[in-house]
Amino acid sequence: MTFKIVVCLKQVPDTNDIKWTENNTIQREGLDSIINPYDIGALYFAKEFKRTISERNIDVEITAVTMGPNQSEEILRKAISFGCDRAYLLCDKKFSGSDTLATAYTLSQFIKIYVPDFKLILCGQQAIDGDTAQTPSSMAEKLSIAQITNVVELFEANEVYSVWEKDTGVKKETIKSGYPLLVAAAITPEPLSPRINDYIRSQNAIIPVLNAQDINANLSCIGFSGSPTIVKKAFRHSSDRNVALYENLPPTEAASLIIDEINKCRNKNDI
Amino acid sequence: MTSNILIYIEINDSKIETVSKEIISKIRSSFNDIKLCGAVIADENTISNVQEELSKLPLDCVYIINDNIFDEFQVCLYSKALYDLIKEVKPDIFLMGATPDGRELAPRTASKLEIGLTADCTGLDIDNDGKLLATRPTYGGKLMATITSKTKPGFATIRPHSFKMMNVPNGNPMIEYKSYDISGIACLTEILNCFQKTVSEDWSCAEIIISGGLGLKTKENFQRIYKLADLINAKPAASRAAVELGWAPASIQVGQTGKSVSPKLYIAFGISGAMQHLVGISSSDKIIAVNTDRNAPIMKACDIAIVADAQNVLESLISNLS
Structure with missing residues (x-):
């Protein structure tokens, strides 16, 4: 029996390269799109997992999926060049405006219909444009499966269970789970280097484009109408502090000024 | 109009997480006419360790869901318990700390409830209709967004240390024990070992x-x-x-x-x-x-x-x- 893995990807703007318009909105034209760096981590684990359990003579099939505009096909070809066996693009005007809840629903609908016998879902821990880290957990709930988030390492994999390292920054845990399982990768490795065969395959692959009907989506659960959250306003952070500006202070005087403040702060605590 | 706010009080190593207290102090010091309650999920032993501290929190009530099955954090079980509690007590607003556990528990609970969730907020407000307005950094922190939700309760996780701890007098909350059916939940994982990191960078x-x-x-x-x-x-x-x-x-x-x-x-x-x-x-x-x-x-x-x-x-x- 084939062991089926689904890798969920997101195309994101390169947030290191954001330019602002005069009205404090993000200038979208010319903004580079990249695979969300954490999703590279998910692809890396998919490859590692496949390598590990292939040694046990088990067939593995990795399906990559993304929801996005037509241009997102580009990241799916990259995913194939990194070793995924096939890819699907979920693309429909009706999907636009999806928040994390609607996204989790849409992806889980796809998985239920196209890879119903999946064993493992891999996602990035979070996307660098939103940083919410909600979609993986939300999706695991929609599929009623176990989840391990903040994963930094794969320790052991076989057809019955796998063992992963979770690192939240506060604690490290070694976690074992059977299947089906969702794993959210918290690593951002360098983009993987494709093998020549995979690269050729990626350029010739036919990537099916699925719409809302294809995944049997309930229209009230997708896109704007399926997204409960509303962005009321967006603005740049501003500070309401009254700044005392000191220019042309020699370093020694600047140091005295700072020491005074340190002492003030300490004295306040003594009282 | 009185707004009913529920706060998930996270407990780790028999201690109430600071962020849970920060949220309570923020709500108590910023808003009037609020009914503020806490929700605790833990095993019996943990509950007895924090009982005294819980009984002094400036809250109107504390719901305690205790069962020895909650001795370690299992997101499937905890989210089911919170789901049942929220269905029962129907708060207008539900808040939780954006701790590592909270960042897993909140989306799983929101997904079960089919409600909107704003993650990792650094600011919160309540509008005239009693609706939650949650503000968070987005786009790699280059933009702030204030987010509300069409669904109820308004739900957000709050980033630790976003709010100063204010001096709020102790309270005397009514303690109410709750118990929900969590049998038949199969999506559990097994924690083989756990290593707590040092807090030198706390x-x-x-x-x-x-x-x-x-x-x-x-x-x-x-x-x-x-x-x-x-x-x-x-x-x-x-x-x-x-x-x-x-x-x-x-x-x-x-x-x-x-x-x-x-x-x-x-x-x-x-x-x-x-x-x-x-x-x-x-x-x-x-x-x-x-x-x-x-x-x-x-x-x-x-x-x-x-x-x-x-x-x-x-x-x-x-x-x-x-």
């Missing part, structure tokens, strides 16, 4: 933070941040740029997701102040910035802006204090 108790950035020019100069922090018993910190150059470990980076600080005094040496950083330090009592560029963003977001070479001032401070 920002929460730092009174003074000495932070360095790109303006220090070299890794060697950055070492002076540690030196000064050591001399005055402060905590060292770094900007993202300094971390990316390998001058400091990521564990002391201020401003990335989840790393906000709220010291009494924050002193930034050679940090220009990317928005993510400014958001991360915004609840500090006082901010001093030392930078050669008087137009750097941080120079407009601090209390004392010193236009000077950070390196020289650091050196002078160290020789003065040694």
